[in-house]
Amino acid sequence: MSNKKFIFSLALAVLAFALFFGCTQGGYTAQTNNQANGNNTTNQDNNVVTSSNPQNYAVNISNFAFNPAEVTINKGDTVSWLNSDSSQHTVTSDTAGLFDSGFLAKGASFQHTFNEAGTYTYHCSVHPSMSGKIIVQ
Ligand SMILES: [Cu+2]
Numbered sequence: 001m002s003n004k005k006f007i008f009s010l011a012l013a014v015l016a017f018a019l020f021f022g023c024t025q026g027g028y029t030a031q032t033n034n035q036a037n038g039n040n041t042t043n044q045d046n047n048v049v050t051s052s053n054p055q056n057y058a059v060n061i062s063n064f065a066f067n068p069a070e071v072t073i074n075k076g077d078t079v080s081w082l083n084s085d086s087s088q089h090t091v092t093s094d095t096a097g098l099f100d101s102g103f104l105a106k107g108a109s110f111q112h113t114f115n116e117a118g119t120y121t122y123h124c125s126v127h128p129s130m131s132g133k134i135i136v137q
Contacts, residue, residue: 052076054074054076054077054078054113055073055074055077055078056077056078056079056080057071057073057077057078057079057080058079058080058081058082059071059079059080059081059082059132060081060082060084061081061082061083061084061085061089061091061104061124061130062084062085063085064085064087064089064127064129064130065130066081066091066124066130066131066132069131069132069133070132070133070134070135071132071133071134071135072134072135072137073114073134073135073136073137074136074137075114075115075116075117075136075137076113076114076115077113077114077136078111078112078113078114079111079112079114079134080109080110080111081101081104081109081110081111082107082108082109083104083105083106083107083108083109084106084107085106086106087106087126087127088103088104088105088106088126089103089104089124089126089127089130090102090103090104090124090125090126091104091110091112091122091124091132092122092123092124092125093120093121093122094120094121094122094123095120098120099112099122100125103126114134114136116136117136117137118136119133119134119135119136120133120134120135120136121133122134
């Protein structure tokens with residue numbers, strides 16, 4: 001191989017390498033952008049799903065009663081019970097295991113989010129006369 005041919009071959013090899021490397025980089029950048037766009041789209045979709053505007057409803061526990069005793073909410077809404085009595089109370093689902101606050105001292109609160117439609121009755125495990133109902137539409 002002559003000196004000129006060798007240099008020409010070397011230049012070709014360098015050029016080929018530069019082209020290949022450049023294309024690889026370009027491809028990588030394009031893929032990264034696609035992924036970023038894909039993530040944005042996913043986030044927007046998630047926002048739409050979660051921003052169905054969930055509400056928070058308050059039930060006050062006072063004078064040995066749940067006030068209001070009956071609350072109608074939509075799927076995904078949360079109910080917060082606050083014990084305003086000096087006596088301890090619980091918020092316990094009539095359906096065992098569905099939700100149970102345990103003992104709530106004065107000023108303590110308990111929250112439960114209802115994700116499925118239905119009628120949920122509950123009571124205080126200390127005072128059987130205390131009962132309430134959450135209707136989930
Ligand atoms: Cu009670």
